[in-house]
Amino acid sequence: MPLQQVLNYDEETTDTISDHYTRILQDLGEDPSRDGLLKTPVRAAKAMQFLTQGYEMNAENILRSAMFAENYSEMVIVKDIEFYSLCEHHMLPFFGKAHVAYIPDGYIVGLSKIPRVIEVFSRRLQVQERLTDDVLKAIHTTLNPLGVAVVMEARHMCMMMRGVQKQSSVTTTSAFTGAFESERTRNEFLKLITSNLH
Numbered sequence: 001m002p003l004q005q006v007l008n009y010d011e012e013t014t015d016t017i018s019d020h021y022t023r024i025l026q027d028l029g030e031d032p033s034r035d036g037l038l039k040t041p042v043r044a045a046k047a048m049q050f051l052t053q054g055y056e057m058n059a060e061n062i063l064r065s066a067m068f069a070e071n072y073s074e075m076v077i078v079k080d081i082e083f084y085s086l087c088e089h090h091m092l093p094f095f096g097k098a099h100v101a102y103i104p105d106g107y108i109v110g111l112s113k114i115p116r117v118i119e120v121f122s123r124r125l126q127v128q129e130r131l132t133d134d135v136l137k138a139i140h141t142t143l144n145p146l147g148v149a150v151v152m153e154a155r156h157m158c159m160m161m162r163g164v165q166k167q168s169s170v171t172t173t174s175a176f177t178g179a180f181e182s183e184r185t186r187n188e189f190l191k192l193i194t195s196n197l198h
């Protein structure tokens, strides 16, 4: 299922989460009955369901829906794909850019499906390392290419707004399979994602 701008929110789930948010507001010392907060529990409940809709999505189905037999066997790179996720420790956002490459082995995939796979795994509670690995494995096992490479760069709000409070640190994670395990291929990919060629 693709990322939905407007989810079909299940009423019962929204009500339950909303009730929890009402209590959280009270526990934070707020007055949930004041004008500005009247709809906040429902809004927050819907926002959290939106941000975790990846649990309902299936990466394999998305990729299989647009796989085409093709003899192209050079590196295909989709870079600068923005993503937003939630860290599973604090449920605060981490966000940044993903760069994905693969070398086809008989099949190419519709380009938009790569950002869609990133949505599947980023719209959940995550850590950046697992997110990187989830994207890698989904593409590798479904498309069966000669190799897959994933690099993700992100800023973590839990390190910026609270805790250690470092505003400019960026975390980079990477994972590689197949041909990208060779230094030459990996370096070519890294060179291409850091170039300004558009």
Ligand SMILES: Nc1nc2c(ncn2[C@@H]2O[C@H](COP(=O)(O)OP(=O)(O)OP(=O)(O)O)[C@@H](O)[C@H]2O)c(=O)[nH]1
Pocket (backbone or CB within 6 Å): 087, 088, 089, 094, 126, 127, 128, 129, 156, 158, 159, 162, 163, 164
């Ligand atoms: N490896 C990894 N760590 C993350 C990620 N997102 C958040 N964290 C870290 O998860 C750790 C949780 O550590 P704890 O000591 O249990 O939590 P805490 O007391 O809130 O830690 P501080 O953030 O240092 O105040 C922190 O070091 C966070 O920076 C991620 O995607 N990957």
Ligand SMILES: [Zn+2]
Pocket (backbone or CB within 6 Å): 087, 088, 089, 090, 091, 092, 156, 158, 159
């Ligand atoms: Zn965190």
